[in-house]
Amino acid sequence: MPDFKDVMQHNSKESCWIIIGGNAYDMTAFVDDHPGGSDAIMRTVQKNTRPSTCLAPSRTTLPKDKDLGPVSHLPESKTAASANTETQSSPIDILPLSACQSLEDLEAVDKARLSPHAAAYYNSAADLPVFIAPATMAKLGHEDGERCLARGAARMDIAQCVCIYSSVPVPDVMECFRTDPHRRDGALFFQLYVPKDKNGAKALIKRAKELGFKALVVTVDSPVIGKRDSDDRFKALRQHSSGQSSGNVVLPPLPGHGAQMLRGVHCSNFTWRGLVWIRRAWSDLPIVLKGIQTAEDAAEAMKHDVQGIYLSNHGGRQVDYAPIAVDTLIDIRLQCPEVLKKLDVYVYGGVMRGLDILKALCLGARRVGIGRGFLYALSAYGNNGVVSAINILSDELQTTMRLLGVTSLSQLSENYVDISEILSQRQHYLRRPILKL
Numbered sequence: 001m002p003d004f005k006d007v008m009q010h011n012s013k014e015s016c017w018i019i020i021g022g023n024a025y026d027m028t029a030f031v032d033d034h035p036g037g038s039d040a041i042m043r044t045v046q047k048n049t050r051p052s053t054c055l056a057p058s059r060t061t062l063p064k065d066k067d068l069g070p071v072s073h074l075p076e077s078k079t080a081a082s083a084n085t086e087t088q089s090s091p092i093d094i095l096p097l098s099a100c101q102s103l104e105d106l107e108a109v110d111k112a113r114l115s116p117h118a119a120a121y122y123n124s125a126a127d128l129p130v131f132i133a134p135a136t137m138a139k140l141g142h143e144d145g146e147r148c149l150a151r152g153a154a155r156m157d158i159a160q161c162v163c164i165y166s167s168v169p170v171p172d173v174m175e176c177f178r179t180d181p182h183r184r185d186g187a188l189f190f191q192l193y194v195p196k197d198k199n200g201a202k203a204l205i206k207r208a209k210e211l212g213f214k215a216l217v218v219t220v221d222s223p224v225i226g227k228r229d230s231d232d233r234f235k236a237l238r239q240h241s242s243g244q245s246s247g248n249v250v251l252p253p254l255p256g257h258g259a260q261m262l263r264g265v266h267c268s269n270f271t272w273r274g275l276v277w278i279r280r281a282w283s284d285l286p287i288v289l290k291g292i293q294t295a296e297d298a299a300e301a302m303k304h305d306v307q308g309i310y311l312s313n314h315g316g317r318q319v320d321y322a323p324i325a326v327d328t329l330i331d332i333r334l335q336c337p338e339v340l341k342k343l344d345v346y347v348y349g350g351v352m353r354g355l356d357i358l359k360a361l362c363l364g365a366r367r368v369g370i371g372r373g374f375l376y377a378l379s380a381y382g383n384n385g386v387v388s389a390i391n392i393l394s395d396e397l398q399t400t401m402r403l404l405g406v407t408s409l410s411q412l413s414e415n416y417v418d419i420s421e422i423l424s425q426r427q428h429y430l431r432r433p434i435l436k437l
Contacts, residue, residue: 004073017068024068097381102396103352103373103389109380127157128394129361129409132386133348133371134163134191134217141379144168147176148378152386154183156394161189161217161369164204174211189215191290193222194267194274201267205281215307216282218275221291221314223268275304288346293323295331298339308344308366315349315371325349329363330419340364354396361409362417 002017002024010017016027100106132149139145145168153160154177162173170190177188190213195201208216267274279287290310292298301309311329313322323331325347332339339345347360348369357368370393377385401407404416 001070001072002068004071004075007071019071019074022070022074024071026066026068029066097384097388100380100388100392102392103370103376106380106385106389107352107373107376109376128390128397129365129367130158130357130390130393131189131346131367131369132158132160132374133369134161134166135371135375136163136165137167138375138378139167141375142382144382145378146173148383148386149374150174150177150188151180151182151383152374152390153177153186153188154180155186155387156390157185158390159187159189159214159367161191162213163191164193170208171211174213178212187214189213189217189288191217191219193219193265194270194278196267198277202277202281205278209282209285215286215288216278217288217290217310218278219266219290220270221293221312222266223270225265226314226319272300272304275306279305288344293328295328295335295339298328298332298343298345299336302339302342306343308346309339310346310348310369311365312348312369326360326363329360329365330423333364333414333419337364354393354398355400357393357397358400358404358412359417362412362414363419364414 004019007017007019007024010026013031014028016031017024018027019025095105095109100109132153135146135149137145138149142148146162146166147168149160150162150173152158160177162170164170166173168176174188177183177186190208190211192201192204192208195204205216275287286307287305288308288310289301289306290312291314292301292309292311293313298309298311311325313319313324326349329345329347332345344366345364346367346369347365348371351357351360351368351370352373360368374386374389377389379385381388401409401412406412406416
């Protein structure tokens with residue numbers, strides 16, 4: 001008479017025992033012949049927690065010599081209610097990386113694991129024309145943080161934009177990128193928030209150049225930090241729970257009589273003229289302006305010594321109702337299409353599918369940035385998650401191109417998208433006020 005613990009030890013394809021109606025059966029010879037495939041049996045057998053009762057054929061159809069007899073010390077059967085509770089577990093609890101077919105799948109796995117701090121941050125608002133958008137708190141999702149993103153860029157030959165506020169020291173991110181044994185190319189860009197101190201800014205630019213960054217991405221949409229309720233609420237609750245907050249209401253200064261620049265962490269008076277000294281400090285390497293949100297600013301950028309513009313509303317984290325990047329891209333195409341010929345246009349915001357990348361390319365974008373999607377991939381599966389996410393996007397983009405009869409990115413144009421339909425949708429939402437920044 002086999003013991004329950006003994007049965008649970010036979011949980012591989014080479015030796016597979018299963019319990020049906022209280023008896024143990026040797027299913028080893030049957031595993032590969034199961035109509036549902038071997039996985040149909042192995043999924044349950046390898047849990048090693050309770051006898052399987054539904055993955056094998058009826059006892060009457062099994063050879064008698066496979067019947068190993070009644071199982072001793074068999075655990076009591078669970079009630080139907082408790083069994084249903086187990087079987088109704090969310091698929092994200094068991095979804096392996098190999099089964100993730102989209103960035104939404106990676107997001108679902110990640111959200112099941114996110115800490116409250118990471119959730120507050122994420123959700124507050126090459127040949128592959130994709131780049132990894134800058135992130136500041138990647139270590140919230142994985143201990144290697146931005147290193148995972150750098151490895152993904154190196155292994156899949158795309159660019160990563162590294163934020164000055166990276167949770168991993170910037171030199172360490174560059175070293176990880178350069179020395180990755182699986183690197184196939186790629187590039188790193190440096191995102192600069194212009195400090196209040198010009199000499200400090202010049203020192204940062206010099207250091208970025210010494211480290212080997214290929215482009216300087218100057219952030220121009222953050223003269224002050226936006227009011228981010230999720231972040232601020234999390235910080236306030238953490239202070240309250242740790243006893244740092246007394247709960248007493250402190251009388252604030254009168255409006256206009258407080259700090260000289262409320263939420264003014266960076267240089268708040270940076271203008272187009274500032275690009276002159278930045279160019280001198282950065283030499284002749286490419287400069288990209290990040291945070292362009294109007295066709296007028298895009299046209300103005302052509303008059304200055306920059307090579308690209310980065311259309312973004314900062315992930316919706318700066319000001320509500322700021323225009324999304326694709327709306328700005330359409331405005332540029334309609335009002336000043338010469339921008340698309342003179343400058344590289346990078347688009348960032350809300351993209352999670354290869355099809356959306358293709359739409360942006362058709363409208364004139366050079367590359368499309370993805371931030372949260374890669375953070376979800378990183379948090380869920382580390383290095384492998386990032387590489388898999390890039391591969392998924394590549395597959396989706398290539399598949400869509402083939403279905404359109406397109407064999408090269410250079411063949412994409414506005415002829416493949418119905419701009420009139422997009423404009424019609426924009427008219428439909430005119431009741432929602434869009435800020436002109």
